[in-house]
Amino acid sequence: MSRKPTVLVAGTGFAGEGHTDAFRAAGAEVVGMVGRTPHVAAEVAGRLGIPMHGTDWQAALRDTRPDIVAIATPGGAHFEQIRLALGFGAHVFCDKPLTTDGARAEQLLALADAAGVKTAFAASYRYTPSVRHAQALVAAGAIGRPTEVECISHFNLERGIPFGWSHRQEAGGGRLNNNFTHTLAIVSAVLDATPEAVTGEVRDDLRRAPIVDGVHNFATRRAFIPADLSDPKLQWGKSNVEWSYTVLARMKSSFAEAPVSALFKHGGLVPRFREDHIVFYGDAGAIYLEGHYGSGALHLCGPAGDWQDLALPADIAADTPDVTGETEQCWHYLAREFMADIQGRPVAPYPTFRDGCAYQKIIDLIRANANWTDLHPD
Known part of the structure; x- marks a missing residue:
């Protein structure tokens, strides 16, 4: 990829701003930001110097055709945002959790594998x-x-x-x-x-x-x-x-x-x-x-x-990103690795949708609370 990779960010809060900074530091161009509320999306995108903003994720994907999407929204919004992004052939950098349950996580992993794109799962500490x-x-x-x-x-x-x-x-x-x-x-x-x-x-x-x-x-x-x-x-x-x-x-x-x-x-x-x-x-x-x-x-x-x-x-x-905040530092590190992999440079293994899917299945099992042995059965 001879030009700067382009990034579309989903989310206008703390993570959205953090992902924007991380990908810019890694050498990408952030071309758009999408949020739920029009005036918030306009304010944040304006403050960060992002040229496009809006509330319609599918329209933003169509208009910007990004190389990468950064998913910085709460986990309940991830499934549909990622599904649509994969349909456009974008690489996906997703904050945790991958989605809300193991079944949906499996679907996203299968879609990403079928699309042949790179994925990153930001369990990044x-x-x-x-x-x-x-x-x-x-x-x-x-x-x-x-x-x-x-x-x-x-x-x-x-x-x-x-x-x-x-x-x-x-x-x-x-x-x-x-x-x-x-x-x-x-x-x-x-x-x-x-x-x-x-x-x-x-x-x-x-x-x-x-x-x-x-x-x-x-x-x-x-x-x-x-x-x-x-x-x-x-x-x-x-x-x-x-x-x-x-x-x-x-x-x-x-x-x-x-x-x-x-x-x-x-x-x-x-x-x-x-x-x-x-x-x-x-x-x-x-x-x-x-x-x-x-x-x-x-x-x-x-x-x-x-x-x-x-x-x-x-x-x-020397290899630690020079930014304030542990969360931000870790986003920068993972975004740097992800970008290098997309550009064909050698990198160490990093967490992907395969990890995010496995983690979500484990969380489902833990939440089921089905492992107790009753010491005094009736």
Whole structure:
């Protein structure tokens, strides 16, 4: 491809702006942006210098004929947007989740394979510098054969966050779609692993959220939390999706003969006391990453049981996009890899629709909550 690849963006919120910046940094030309609300699409596209804006996705595809589409909308909108884009032969970069259930995800994977296009699935926190450092250490044998992983996070999200897509399963909400996708991608990348078996439990401990007008950008939704949640005039929307989960997976790793046990524990509404973390254990040591996506300091335990803090290697630091924000940094990294692949340059494996489809099937199984054994049957 001798000219700049062109990109059409679906979504005008935080992710839409982030995808726009990421593809521009990777060398693409963003030719259009589509959103739900005309004046918002006009304002955001104008501010970002995007020449075309509108609310009709099919018309935008027809008018711009993009090489790539970037799907930056809530998961409930993904299926139709991607289906139409594949009909135009566009490569697709999609934020997580791929869609709302495994059956639809399978359909999109089949359509993408039939169209012969490239796809990217942005479960992208696997690209934080510390996670890539951990990946290099495991590959070098720093912990021996991996045996166990634990991913622990407590977000303490405000219960007054206005009702929206994140509260509804059919809209792509839930903590599995928007947290577990990242941690599973991290574990899969660091261990060069795929999940073989899974069991889990989910819980909706929110149940409802206030309905508030004017919320547009997911990143600024906290500004709309009502001052008085006991106000009798407030209207409430019903949550129908999980806010906490516990998942246990067996992972097949190229670095281990036996399956690796992986625990994913997330409490969306509960406070943390110690730091969130991700730990990779092996038969000769362990790697402790601070932070809910392992993006903080890295600590290595050697065979003697001594812990040491490791600085980020210079080559990983140099390969990290120079942008503010972990989410934005990871989008930039994945968009750069995706563009290189589209242009025929060699790249390391990155997450695609095949991963997004597998993740959605796993989420369906976990949400079914069908793994309990009754100890006191009647």
